[in-house]
Amino acid sequence: ETHDVFISHASEDKDEFVRPLANALINEGLNVWFDEMTLRIGDSLRQKIDKGLANSRVGLVVLSPSFIAKGWTNYELDGIVTRTVSGEQVLLPIWHNITKQQVIDFSPSLADKVARSTATHTVNEIAAEIAELIRSRS
Secondary structure, three states, X not given: OOEEEEEEOOHHHHHHHHHXXXXXXXXXXXXXXXXXXXXXXXXXXXXXXXXXXXXXXXXXEEEOHHHHHOOHHHHHHHHHHHHHHOOOXXXXXXXXXXXXXXXXXXXXXXXXXXXXXXXXXXXXXXXXXXXXXXXXXX
8 A cells, every 4th residue: 555645753742743743634635654543453563664664655754852762763764764865755854842953963964854843834734735745746
């Protein structure tokens, strides 16, 4: 199954931002890989994530202090960056409760990418922009 968007995030950001974003993207008509909606009991986390990454057009990375502190998110980010460099996937960063300096300290190359911030854009604005980008590339 091909997904329009793979959402890489820290579980701490789910309630406040990630789940509403996933629902807004679905409301825009997009096929979304979001662990809560995709993973089932007994699934191999690594295999499902690898498959989700490999079959998604866009890797959406919700960068936050929690994201930076985790191991799994870095595994996902490595996969997205690899597929972005090879031209197979588009990396879209979203900054959530994080400063530019924190992003620079974590990953200078990510800090250089044009991002959206939850401080300046609503969930629906971000979802609409992502949907428009995906439709324009179809």
